[in-house]
Amino acid sequence: MNLDELNEIKEKQKKYNQSFDSYIKVCVAASCKSLKSDQIKDAMREKMDEKCQVKGVGCLGLCSKGPLVSVTVDTNKQILYESVKAEDVETLFNATCKKEAAKLPQCSLDQPFFKHQQKIVLENSGEIDPEVIEDYIEKDGYQALLKVLNEYGPEEVVREMMDSGLRGRGGGGYPTGLKWATVNKARSDLKYVICNADEGDPGAFMDRAVLESDPHRIIEGMAIAAYAVGASRGYIYVRAEYPLAIERLKRAIRKARSKGFLGQNISGTSFNFEVDIRLGAGAFVCGEETALIASIEGKRGQPTPRPPYPAEVGLWGKPTLINNVETFANIAPILRKGGAWYASIGTEKSKGTKVFALAGKIENTGLIEVPMGFKLRDIIFDIGGGVPEGLKFKAVQTGGPSGGCIPEDLLDLHVSYESLREAGSIMGSGGMIIMDETSKMVEVARYFMEFCKSESCGKCTPCRVGTVHMHDILDRIAKGTGTEADLSLLEELCDMVGQTSLCGLGQTAPNPVLSTLKYFRHEYDNLIQKQEQPQVNQ
Amino acid sequence: MSVLTLTIDGQEVGASSDQTILDVAKAHKINIPTMCFLEGLTPWGGCRICVVDVEGAPRPLSSCTTHVTEGMVVTTTTGKLESYRKMILEMLYAEGNHTCSVCVSNGHCELQDKAQEMKMDHVRLPYLNQNMPMDSTHEHFGLDQDRCILCTRCVRVCSEIEGAQTWAVAGRGVDSHIISDLGTPWGESDSCTSCGKCVQVCPTGSLVNKGNAVNEQIKKVNFLEHLLQMRGQ
Ligand SMILES: Cc1cc2nc3c(=O)[nH]c(=O)nc-3n(C[C@H](O)[C@H](O)[C@H](O)COP(=O)(O)O)c2cc1C
Numbered sequence: 046m047n048l049d050e051l052n053e054i055k056e057k058q059k060k061y062n063q064s065f066d067s068y069i070k071v072c073v074a075a076s077c078k079s080l081k082s083d084q085i086k087d088a089m090r091e092k093m094d095e096k097c098q099v100k101g102v103g104c105l106g107l108c109s110k111g112p113l114v115s116v117t118v119d120t121n122k123q124i125l126y127e128s129v130k131a132e133d134v135e136t137l138f139n140a141t142c143k144k145e146a147a148k149l150p151q152c153s154l155d156q157p158f159f160k161h162q163q164k165i166v167l168e169n170s171g172e173i174d175p176e177v178i179e180d181y182i183e184k185d186g187y188q189a190l191l192k193v194l195n196e197y198g199p200e201e202v203v204r205e206m207m208d209s210g211l212r213g214r215g216g217g218g219y220p221t222g223l224k225w226a227t228v229n230k231a232r233s234d235l236k237y238v239i240c241n242a243d244e245g246d247p248g249a250f251m252d253r254a255v256l257e258s259d260p261h262r263i264i265e266g267m268a269i270a271a272y273a274v275g276a277s278r279g280y281i282y283v284r285a286e287y288p289l290a291i292e293r294l295k296r297a298i299r300k301a302r303s304k305g306f307l308g309q310n311i312s313g314t315s316f317n318f319e320v321d322i323r324l325g326a327g328a329f330v331c332g333e334e335t336a337l338i339a340s341i342e343g344k345r346g347q348p349t350p351r352p353p354y355p356a357e358v359g360l361w362g363k364p365t366l367i368n369n370v371e372t373f374a375n376i377a378p379i380l381r382k383g384g385a386w387y388a389s390i391g392t393e394k395s396k397g398t399k400v401f402a403l404a405g406k407i408e409n410t411g412l413i414e415v416p417m418g419f420k421l422r423d424i425i426f427d428i429g430g431g432v433p434e435g436l437k438f439k440a441v442q443t444g445g446p447s448g449g450c451i452p453e454d455l456l457d458l459h460v461s462y463e464s465l466r467e468a469g470s471i472m473g474s475g476g477m478i479i480m481d482e483t484s485k486m487v488e489v490a491r492y493f494m495e496f497c498k499s500e501s502c503g504k505c506t507p508c509r510v511g512t513v514h515m516h517d518i519l520d521r522i523a524k525g526t527g528t529e530a531d532l533s534l535l536e537e538l539c540d541m542v543g544q545t546s547l548c549g550l551g552q553t554a555p556n557p558v559l560s561t562l563k564y565f566r567h568e569y570d571n572l573i574q575k576q577e578q579p580q581v582n583q
Numbered sequence: 584m585s586v587l588t589l590t591i592d593g594q595e596v597g598a599s600s601d602q603t604i605l606d607v608a609k610a611h612k613i614n615i616p617t618m619c620f621l622e623g624l625t626p627w628g629g630c631r632i633c634v635v636d637v638e639g640a641p642r643p644l645s646s647c648t649t650h651v652t653e654g655m656v657v658t659t660t661t662g663k664l665e666s667y668r669k670m671i672l673e674m675l676y677a678e679g680n681h682t683c684s685v686c687v688s689n690g691h692c693e694l695q696d697k698a699q700e701m702k703m704d705h706v707r708l709p710y711l712n713q714n715m716p717m718d719s720t721h722e723h724f725g726l727d728q729d730r731c732i733l734c735t736r737c738v739r740v741c742s743e744i745e746g747a748q749t750w751a752v753a754g755r756g757v758d759s760h761i762i763s764d765l766g767t768p769w770g771e772s773d774s775c776t777s778c779g780k781c782v783q784v785c786p787t788g789s790l791v792n793k794g795n796a797v798n799e800q801i802k803k804v805n806f807l808e809h810l811l812q813m814r815g816q
Binding site for chain 2: 328345349350352353498499500501502503504505506507509510511512513514517534537538541543544545546547552
């Protein structure tokens with residue numbers, strides 16, 4: 046496929062997508078689908094006449110108000126209906142085809158949740174049908190790949206990535222351009238590109254939404270990466286708990302192959318690239334890159350010490366580029382619009398936008414994308430709508446089990462890799478769990494330690510045994526039977542496990558404890574000095 | 584492979600790039616305590632006792648798995664490292680059920696030796712008392728999971744040297760344990776050749792010869808080095 050052919054598809058699809066009188070978009074991503082939005086979509090499709098386009102689209106963001114249905118009758122007036130039920134199909138039919146006013150709960154598109162976001166990764170989410178490749182092409186899909194293949198050398202692509210300042214969205218925040226440059230320079234007959242879609246942090250669903258809403262974006266990003274580093278094979282490692290994402294990825298790979306974006310001699314060049322899917326079987330540690338590679342190789346999913354890094358010795362011993370889903374989702378826009386464009390968004394050291402999954406005690410649970418440097422308070426109170434039921438905000442947990450809790454007085458920080466680290470937490474992959482005044486912080490720390498304990502692979506002593514003892518101590522303190530000696534042993538264990546564990550799981554497992562100790566130490570003290578009711582039922 | 588220079592404990596030493604920090608330290612008679620490491624088997628990096636400080640690294644690195652690089656500055660002993668190592672030992676003791684006085688390996692046990700070497704005189708962590716199963720179905724050998732420290736030497740020797748691949752690790756976290764032939768009793772294992780290598784490399788009284796009384800189990804862990812010498816490796 047060449048650029049002219051691509052543009053022809055684009056124009057044709059644009060014309061087709063504008064040829065209706067009215068448009069209905071039903072969110073069929075996991076959250077809305079779990080409320081049977083796909084059945085609503087099918088029922089609508091049956092009911093509506095041919096002048097109305099009914100489309101299943103990806104995540105519209107505001108998951109707590111789902112199922113969401115967007116209706117456009119006049120070209121410029123979009124109405125978003127929330128909590129749509131199967132019996133509403135008739136009313137929606139009258140609203141669209143007979144232009145009657147529908148008496149259904151509407152979700153204002155003027156509210157901060159929609160107005161104050163800036164979308165790059167999610168630009169197509171809720172807009173295109175994730176199962177139709179032409180829809181992606183209409184939104185400039187695969188333009189970047191063809192441009193790169195025909196106009197850029199691999200080093201130029203790497204340079205563009207360096208200029209963009211993009212950093213890995215999988216947690217570590219390692220500069221993506223630098224990683225690509227390392228793999229590009231590695232000498233080998235065979236190299237691999239892996240997309241890490243194992244997303245295992247409790248409360249995180251950013252990657253899932255991207256895969257379900259816009260799967261071609263990942264394939265395009267991976268293909269560009271493969272060209273830049275000199276790889277010819279790619280794997281997407283998805284957790285098996287994401288069946289919808291897997292199904293959409295499979296279909297997308299098939300379509301991309303049939304259109305010639307994957308396979309041999311892509312776009313008439315000498316570049317070959319094939320992508321396969323590998324399923325993870327639900328172990329959190331398999332999101333760690335060396336364990337993930339072991340798992341793809343068919344071995345027990347256990348990490349190996351780094352160095353050597355996968356960029357030098359990766360899958361089957363070959364140099365391997367491994368990036369996160371959201372990292373790959375940023376690639377096509379960067380190459381379409383240039384690294385400098387991307388670098389103009391965000392803060393000095395954290396560029397671009399970041400997707401966050403809002404969960405917990407917050408009015409608007411769902412998925413948002415904001416530029417780096419956005420104020421944490423505005424994420425929670427403006428976009429997120431604040432804490433429900435008139436309760437007071439207490440803390441926000443970021444970064445999952447490797448992260449920490451940030452208290453009220455630090456809410457004015459501007460979100461970036463550095464600022465969150467300074468506050469004793471991490472950006473992580475983008476999960477944000479909001480806690481109100483009823484949350485007990487020792488219990489929060491105990492919960493995350495329980496998670497780490499049961500997800501430890503057991504290979505190294507500090508993580509395997511240390512997490513058990515840390516959990517037991519937290520459990521005792523939460524139940525009101527902990528002692529001062531317990532607390533000092535806990536602090537010693539935190540240091541020792543963090544310093545000596547083999548992989549990131551153990552190295553960061555103490556973080557939720559350390560950050561709650563830093564900001565909420567009085568809760569520990571009060572429980573130990575028996576001034577407070579136990580935080581769990583005995 | 585290239586020749587390079589690095590500093591270990593203030594001493595400038597020469598090495599080749601295919602050596603690990605532990606290799607180089609050994610060659611210069613610098614003692615780094617190890618537990619899961621065994622000469623002749625692929626380094627595992629699991630026990631974490633051999634961790635050392637490397638300048639520029641955010642945290643200590645396992646010396647058995649980390650290859651030396653030009654200009655590397657390594658410190659093998661600090662108060663902090665010693666307290667970490669001691670804590671690792673305490674963890675191993677608290678995880679299993681290492682009652683030396685009734686153990687066939689008493690007096691010939693690497694875990695016991697390490698505790699003496701590092702002057703670990705008590706365990707501050709509560710014992711987990713996991714009550715792990717025993718397997719005495721094999722004609723000549725026995726497996727006591729309570730005394731296993733999950734060093735995986737048995738797994739590695741069986742796969743890398745004997746080529747039988749009888750042993751593997753099942754379960755995860757603190758539930759990890761050694762299994763033969765995907766969980767079949769050892770005595771019914773099709774793959775086991777009864778060579779006994781796993782028993783010889785086991786650092787504790789976990790894998791043992793049958794018929795020994797307390798203190799009687801003596802192991803020849805160094806047979807691998809002889810084997811390698813004979814093979815000219
Ligand atoms: C315990 C653990 C779990 C991880 N899970 C994930 C994950 O689910 N998804 C992910 O992208 N990265 C995960 N990572 C980070 C990866 O090891 C790796 O850094 C990342 O995939 C690199 O991609 P990036 O540079 O694009 O961020 C995890 C790391 C650790 C230590």
